[in-house]
Amino acid sequence: MQMYDINKVCENLMLGVFREIYGWRDLRNLNADEKANFPGIDLADDKAGVAIQVTGTSNLDRVKDTVRTFLKHGLDTKYQRLIIYVIGRWQGSYSQDAIDRISGDRAKLCVADDNIDYRDLCGAATDVSPKQLAAALEVVREYMRGGVARGLSEEDFDPPASPA
DSSP states (O other): OOOOSHHHHHHHHHHHHHHHHHOOTTOEEHHHHTOTTOSSOSEEETTTTEEEEEESOOSHHHHHHHHHHHHHTTGGGTOSEEEEEESSOOOSOOOHHHHHHHHTTTOOOOHHHHEEOHHHHHHHHTTSOHHHHHHHHHHHHHHHTTSOOTTSOGGGGOOOSSOO
C-alpha cells in the first residue's frame, strides 16, 4: 500500500492543512490520483499553479534533487511555484545561487519563501480567518483520531471481535 513511511502518511494530512491555510481548494495528492511515487512532487493544485514536495529530508542535496526532477519531467510548464515542505525542521539556510544554477530561467524556487516547515505553516495560520483556522485544526484532529470525523465515536468504526 506504500504506507511504509511518515512522508506518505503526511501527504494527505498536509493536503488538508494546506487547502485550509493557503486556500488551494483544488490541491490533490498526485501519488494517489496520478501514479504512485509521482516524480518530483507529491501535491499539486493545477488552477493555482502550485506544486509541493513533502519530505523528511532537510538538506540542500534534497532540495537540488527535487528541483532537478521537477525540471526533468517538465513540471515547470504546468506549475509556476514549487514548494518543498519538510516534516520537522529545515536544517538552516540554503544558497539561492546553488538552486538558481540548477533551475536557470525555467523554474524559480525562492529559498526563503518556498522551503517551508511547520514554523512557516504556523506563521501563515496567524493570517487566516477563524473559520479557516478551525477547519485546518479539524483536519489535524481528525488525523489524531485515526481518521474519525468530528461528531462520530471511534467505537462506531471498530469491527466486532468475532463475526456474528
